[in-house]
Amino acid sequence: MTERFSFELKATDGKARTGVINTPRGEIRTPAFMPVGTAATVKAMMPESVRATGADILLGNTYHLMLRPTAERIDRLGGLHKFMNWDRPILTDSGGFQVMSLAGLRKLTEKGVTFKSHIDGSKHELTPERSMEIQKLLGSDIVMCFDECPALPADRDRIAESMRLSMRWAARSKEAFGDRPGHALFGIQQGGLEADFREESAEALKEIGFDGYAVGGLAVGEGQEAMFGCLDHAPDHLPKDKPRYLMGVGKPDDIVGAVARGIDMMDCVLPSRSGRTGQVFTRRGVVNIKNARHADDPRPLDEACSCPACSNYSRAYLHHVYRSNEMISGMLLTWHNLHYFQEIMQGMRDAIGAGTFEDWQAEFHAQRAQGDI
């Protein structure tokens, strides 16, 4: 059990890296996929099941939890780990991104953001200082700076202005975070798809100094080609000896492409949200379980998968419980998707460690090209 937060790089293969983040609540094997636990739960999953899929860390959300049940109440009840019965690391986002995508009636100023709750319309304010206070009350192990993520497409002036505001907010976040051994504060690089702004943002963050660096401002509708184009240079300006976290990504092939470009950590609602809408990710591509062609199919979703859904149930059963809107449908498909995403991460960690990441990527893409799934 370490009292400090540290990152050990174990091996690299091209720009891809594999390593371990040591935290007082346990280690995080990288590259890491972090399941999203928006309102103190990974939807349809017990925490022990999330762990069984191979997750070392999960995400909590400042925006949702500040509105309901409030960070103060979670603090009074012993913090988010105890509240949701997850004793391993938790990373919390700073709330700004969710305000811009969820809240009503927002007002953005140099100080921060005021907004109306999407739950009951009550008025709230988020500033770098308040976001740090909330994340401290939640007890999260990895805290994200309070930032502003501009919607793309946006012109260069808007992107520069937004990035420079986020850099001022990063300095205020660091100031408010203080010195908290065993807890980490991550800066968030902004700058849209502009290489010069990405470099300016990275330099500003390094000047302030953080325990890890996120690549923000992506996966906001730019498409995979533009995102990869940005990732071909954006991580290069970030410190090599600190973890790099790409926020909000993504589909399996997004994740593989991001790791190949030097990313160590990712989060996405996709596997859990898709699990509830019948979209199943497999090594050969996506299966839509609600399609009538599965009604009589006795085969598992994926013969090569060892998750409970693939080990114990037929496609016909999964089709039936999805169509019947039974709770077990979301449980089994979410479990499968999270298990599959973690299997991809384990495959990449092993391949990078063995120096065979090129071959692993070729096999990953070849399998997906196959026909009927």
Ligand SMILES: CNc1nc2c(CCNCC3CCCCC3)c3nc(N)[nH]c(=O)c3cc2[nH]1
């Ligand atoms: C989906 N695409 C995307 N997500 C981004 C996110 C959110 C990442 N996921 C956080 C979880 C979401 C569900 C609830 C729990 C927290 C971003 N967050 C921040 N702070 N800044 C971004 O530029 C930023 C950019 C992002 N792009």
